[in-house]
Amino acid sequence: MDAVAAILARDFSERYSDQERNGVDNRLILSSDRSIGSVIKLLTPSGRDYNDAYNTWLSAIPQHIKELVFVVKRFHRAEWGDSWRSHYSVDLINGRPGNSLKLDGRTLVVNTLRVGFEKDGAWRVFGLRHDFHPAGKVQTEDDITASVVAPARAIAGGAETFSQKFVQNCERRLFQRPDDAIHRGYDRQAELDLATPGTFISNFQPLDGSDARELVDDAIGFSEFTPPMQDLIQAAASAPEGSSPAYFVSSAHPRLVDGKPTKNPRYLQLRPDIACPNDTAIANLAMRLFRRQSSAEPLITPVHVVAAGRRNNPPDDGIRPLCPYNPLHYMELPELFIEFISSMTGKSPSTTGAGSEGALTKGPFNALPAIIDLNAAFVSFALTGYDGWVSSAGYVGPNVRVDHDVSLLVPEVFARMSPSEREAKNLIARGALERVVDFEHRGQPVLASRLGYRMTARLASTYFGRIFLHPHAVFTDEMLRPELQDMDIFADGVANIVATHQRVAESYFTDGTISLACPPLRAVLEIMAHGQTADGHGLESLEVRSLFARESVLASDWYAARLDAKQRGDETRLTHALASLYDFLDRSENAEVASRLGLSARRARIQDERVLVGSSEYRAGLVGTIGLQPL
Numbered sequence: 001m002d003a004v005a006a007i008l009a010r011d012f013s014e015r016y017s018d019q020e021r022n023g024v025d026n027r028l029i030l031s032s033d034r035s036i037g038s039v040i041k042l043l044t045p046s047g048r049d050y051n052d053a054y055n056t057w058l059s060a061i062p063q064h065i066k067e068l069v070f071v072v073k074r075f076h077r078a079e080w081g082d083s084w085r086s087h088y089s090v091d092l093i094n095g096r097p098g099n100s101l102k103l104d105g106r107t108l109v110v111n112t113l114r115v116g117f118e119k120d121g122a123w124r125v126f127g128l129r130h131d132f133h134p135a136g137k138v139q140t141e142d143d144i145t146a147s148v149v150a151p152a153r154a155i156a157g158g159a160e161t162f163s164q165k166f167v168q169n170c171e172r173r174l175f176q177r178p179d180d181a182i183h184r185g186y187d188r189q190a191e192l193d194l195a196t197p198g199t200f201i202s203n204f205q206p207l208d209g210s211d212a213r214e215l216v217d218d219a220i221g222f223s224e225f226t227p228p229m230q231d232l233i234q235a236a237a238s239a240p241e242g243s244s245p246a247y248f249v250s251s252a253h254p255r256l257v258d259g260k261p262t263k264n265p266r267y268l269q270l271r272p273d274i275a276c277p278n279d280t281a282i283a284n285l286a287m288r289l290f291r292r293q294s295s296a297e298p299l300i301t302p303v304h305v306v307a308a309g310r311r312n313n314p315p316d317d318g319i320r321p322l323c324p325y326n327p328l329h330y331m332e333l334p335e336l337f338i339e340f341i342s343s344m345t346g347k348s349p350s351t352t353g354a355g356s357e358g359a360l361t362k363g364p365f366n367a368l369p370a371i372i373d374l375n376a377a378f379v380s381f382a383l384t385g386y387d388g389w390v391s392s393a394g395y396v397g398p399n400v401r402v403d404h405d406v407s408l409l410v411p412e413v414f415a416r417m418s419p420s421e422r423e424a425k426n427l428i429a430r431g432a433l434e435r436v437v438d439f440e441h442r443g444q445p446v447l448a449s450r451l452g453y454r455m456t457a458r459l460a461s462t463y464f465g466r467i468f469l470h471p472h473a474v475f476t477d478e479m480l481r482p483e484l485q486d487m488d489i490f491a492d493g494v495a496n497i498v499a500t501h502q503r504v505a506e507s508y509f510t511d512g513t514i515s516l517a518c519p520p521l522r523a524v525l526e527i528m529a530h531g532q533t534a535d536g537h538g539l540e541s542l543e544v545r546s547l548f549a550r551e552s553v554l555a556s557d558w559y560a561a562r563l564d565a566k567q568r569g570d571e572t573r574l575t576h577a578l579a580s581l582y583d584f585l586d587r588s589e590n591a592e593v594a595s596r597l598g599l600s601a602r603r604a605r606i607q608d609e610r611v612l613v614g615s616s617e618y619r620a621g622l623v624g625t626i627g628l629q630p631l
Contacts, residue, residue, distance in 0.1 A: 151624025313346035331452035336388035397482030562627030
């Protein structure tokens with residue numbers, strides 16, 4: 001506490017490397033003008049912001065002293081004044097001070113979160129801020145999603161100038177792979193779902209009553225399960241011999257294949273917003289309260305952030321590395337759509353291979369050529385202006401295994417950033433994102449610019465500092481710059497990516513669907529396959545990058561052709577509908593049904609709609625939508 005008091009009393013006004021900023025910020029740590037986030041940033045080393053002497057002083061502070069400073073700041077009340085120390089104590093145990101800190105007699109608990117693993121499999125665990133509470137999440141997307149891009153003028157109460165995207169989940173059940181359920185008590189949701197009657201379960205070991213009794217007899221191991229799984233095991237253990245059901249499954253026991261637990265356990269989870277409608281209703285109510293919005297108004301929830309996840313792997317048994325990405329990358333539209341077109345994936349625990357999954361990854365569900373979906377996806381991005389983010393799963397570099405820990409963190413971080421804070425151009429200006437540049441290694445070019453921009457220590461300390469007490473310890477220099485782990489593997493990973501880009505792009509020339517590509521995507525497909533466009537332009541050329549600008553898309557002939565095709569398609573659909581109604585109503589045997597369903601009135605409405613759809617006003621109203629692929 002003496003060390004804490006010394007830090008609280010310190011003058012921090014001379015910490016900056018930029019002398020012009022010194023002598024201005026005189027706020028003490030316990031000042032009401034300084035937030036807990038500001039204190040975390042204040043005590044986090046920064047080679048960019050702080051001078052060497054200050055960084056050296058910070059590095060000498062033991063972590064547990066910093067923890068105490070954060071605790072004192074978090075719970076401080078102005079009325080305590082200088083007597084804050086009197087509110088903290090520890091118990092005496094056998095005449096010696098204990099290690100559990102108490103605030104006014106109440107034991108303080110530090111919550112922790114796993115972010116990856118050490119090389120020996122040990123967990124990398126970090127303390128969460130004392131004021132952290134996870135964001136409330138309502139899942140609206142999984143494998144199959146319906147989406148629409150609406151122009152700004154069509155959105156009720158909206159003041160946006162860009163179009164916005166809205167999504168709706170099409171699946172009632174989600175095909176989950178609960179990798180972490182093997183750790184008893186860790187995946188509470190999976191244990192609840194697996195213990196619920198009627199759940200479809202695959203690749204879990206069938207256990208019987210004797211197995212259940214062994215699990216119960218292991219009192220310490222049994223106590224690590226959550227109550228729903230304990231109840232299931234207890235019921236199986238106490239069931240009479242020969243009773244039904246004869247088997248049960250434990251979340252910690254995947255099916256044994258060749259004597260080893262499979263890495264592909266699965267189950268169908270009832271969609272959380274359906275399983276817990278009250279939670280969804282509370283989240284919706286919270287949004288209305290925050291917006292001061294009447295319950296009679298529509299609750300507009302457009303997409304604000306698009307953050308794709310990608311699986312990475314180190315080299316393994318003849319599989320090339322795919323791990324040059326750091327935890328979070330931003331990609332401008334040319335690089336983003338090169339990434340989307342290739343849809344490259346690393347080795348998954350549930351599969352034996354790695355490589356491209358094909359554009360949009362769900363080819364077997366779609367009878368249309370992939371380029372048609374890619375064109376629509378590009379127009380969607382261009383019109384909405386969303387930044388393209390890619391977060392890492394599996395590995396960050398060849399040595400740091402993270403599984404899905406980073407992917408789960410990214411939504412928490414974005415949820416705590418204002419719209420202007422999470423704009424990529426602002427993050428770049430602040431030094432929170434750095435461009436990855438091409439270079440040479442062992443005499444060979446490494447086209448690392450395909451990776452776009454990657455997060456820096458500044459982004460980690462500023463924004464992950466809203467979650468963690470020591471954000472600089474969560475993401476090490478070796479994670480932020482994976483080439484520091486192994487330059488040879490980094491270079492081979494980039495070469496693997498570029499080779500996959502080329503192979504995938506060549507297929508569009510082979511099957512002829514390159515002719516259907518909109519000009520921006522045709523340009524990147526040519527670059528992916530041949531290194532430059534037919535006109536000799538590279539990826540960095542202004543001629544190529546200007547094709548991806550929203551203004552360029554809106555003014556282009558090819559986008560106008562999409563809108564014309566949409567208008568013609570709507571006219572054709574309504575013309576067919578009218579013809580069917582006329583044919584049905586002209587048959588006397590259909591008179592009763594036509595009267596009961598009010599088909600004459602429907603036909604009149606469709607006639608009016610047919611006239612509207614053919615008008616110039618309707619065509620003008622399509623601007624800002626994705627239109628339709630001209631064929």
